[in-house]
Amino acid sequence: MDVIKNTFPITTNITSAGKLEIGGCDIESLAQKHQTPFYIYDTHHIEQVCDEYVNEFNNIYDNTQVVYGSKAFANKSIFKIISEKGLGVDVVSGGELTLAVLSGIPPDKIYFHGNNKTPTELELAQEAKLTKIVVDGFYELELLNSLSKKNGIVQDIMIRLSPAIELDERTHEYTTTGILDSKFGFAIDNGDAEKAINLISEYGNLNLIGIHFHLGSPLFSTKPYELGIRKVAQFISDFNNFDLQEFSPGGGFAVPYTREDSPPKVKDYASVICNTMNDVISEFNLPKPKLVIEPGRAITGPAGVAIYTVGAIKNIENVRKFISVDGGMGDNIRPALYGAKYEAIVVNRLWDERPKEKVTIVGKYCESGDILIKDIELPEIKSGDLIAIPVSGAYSTSMASNYNMNPRPEIVSLKDGMDQIIRKRETFADLFKMDV
Numbered sequence: 001m002d003v004i005k006n007t008f009p010i011t012t013n014i015t016s017a018g019k020l021e022i023g024g025c026d027i028e029s030l031a032q033k034h035q036t037p038f039y040i041y042d043t044h045h046i047e048q049v050c051d052e053y054v055n056e057f058n059n060i061y062d063n064t065q066v067v068y069g070s071k072a073f074a075n076k077s078i079f080k081i082i083s084e085k086g087l088g089v090d091v092v093s094g095g096e097l098t099l100a101v102l103s104g105i106p107p108d109k110i111y112f113h114g115n116n117k118t119p120t121e122l123e124l125a126q127e128a129k130l131t132k133i134v135v136d137g138f139y140e141l142e143l144l145n146s147l148s149k150k151n152g153i154v155q156d157i158m159i160r161l162s163p164a165i166e167l168d169e170r171t172h173e174y175t176t177t178g179i180l181d182s183k184f185g186f187a188i189d190n191g192d193a194e195k196a197i198n199l200i201s202e203y204g205n206l207n208l209i210g211i212h213f214h215l216g217s218p219l220f221s222t223k224p225y226e227l228g229i230r231k232v233a234q235f236i237s238d239f240n241n242f243d244l245q246e247f248s249p250g251g252g253f254a255v256p257y258t259r260e261d262s263p264p265k266v267k268d269y270a271s272v273i274c275n276t277m278n279d280v281i282s283e284f285n286l287p288k289p290k291l292v293i294e295p296g297r298a299i300t301g302p303a304g305v306a307i308y309t310v311g312a313i314k315n316i317e318n319v320r321k322f323i324s325v326d327g328g329m330g331d332n333i334r335p336a337l338y339g340a341k342y343e344a345i346v347v348n349r350l351w352d353e354r355p356k357e358k359v360t361i362v363g364k365y366c367e368s369g370d371i372l373i374k375d376i377e378l379p380e381i382k383s384g385d386l387i388a389i390p391v392s393g394a395y396s397t398s399m400a401s402n403y404n405m406n407p408r409p410e411i412v413s414l415k416d417g418m419d420q421i422i423r424k425r426e427t428f429a430d431l432f433k434m435d436v
Ligand code: LLP
Pocket: 069, 071, 072, 090, 113, 175, 214, 216, 217, 218, 250, 251, 252, 253, 294, 295, 296, 297, 298, 334, 338, 394, 395
């Protein structure tokens, strides 16, 4: 099945009895044990992708640090896996930062991003002795300089630049970040980036050690990386008032969500990014910095699968057949927010060879826009069937909400036939435990 090959985790297997297995575990049995909705992660898949990023990039540019964009899915057990693989972590809040520190990620491998870090978050970063605070704007520069002065330290920082690289329409405007009209970073084109670098050398308590930019998520072409690296490298080659130790073109590596998607492979991204780095280093006579790449979606997205049970079915003759599942926009807002497309399979009908019918999979939330998949061909579905939606491991549960006071789902990791809960399902009591 194309859909299994292109979108499910690498350990996925259909047994001779027609049963779906991931990580050596039978998904139907897991659904009985854990109750739906729940998310599974194939941890072998995560490990394999980490290795692939580390190896493909270091093969061409031997000083590459891979950093996991943890906004895709921040979780203690996942941090442990990626840290064992040598990855760092990109965090964007006090919450993600605290989890990274508690998970034992070394402070020099924690990259702290964000366009509006609060004074409390910056204090926390200094207490944790971070050396990669990625400053995003003038307000933060001033704030961090005075905080460093107060704490009697010179703080190592990177700065985020906005190189004005347009992306094609396959990247949603909400996730396009490296353009002039963006809340992120110091723009090169209007002189802000130059002003920031000069300010830093005038301020006494900040030490600029690197440059970062992030163009958007996901990028379906490698070209923007080449354009971005060239533009930023040329821009920084004019300065001799800082020591370029790190250079980061961010994340944004795409993954196939549907059987038709064929984004660049890891080695294609590696080849363009690393070769452009090598070119600009000699062309602009730069010292060879550490290359820092920040895949988020690519590390945890394809390893994750959402499992739901079908409840209500509503057929409106000649209009639409709605299949309602026990989750929806509360655990995956991406279709509603970005028009994101997904595949689905009916876990307990993989053997079903009958003609398929067109259905729309919707959630249980009180919104007509609570659609997970519009118009998908599936075998005839009955209430009680199990639906699996692949490539659900990034930006689904991390963007989840308790809308309509629904508890967020359980998350289970699978490996070698063993299942382990890595995040418990919320209870109804959890939903109002903060109410007074
Ligand atoms: N580095 C920085 C500075 C970022 O802002 C991001 C993502 C990443 C790395 C990781 O990007 P990735 O490799 O995962 O594409 N909620 C959206 C994606 C928002 C991404 C925000 N920044 C979605 O569901 O598609």
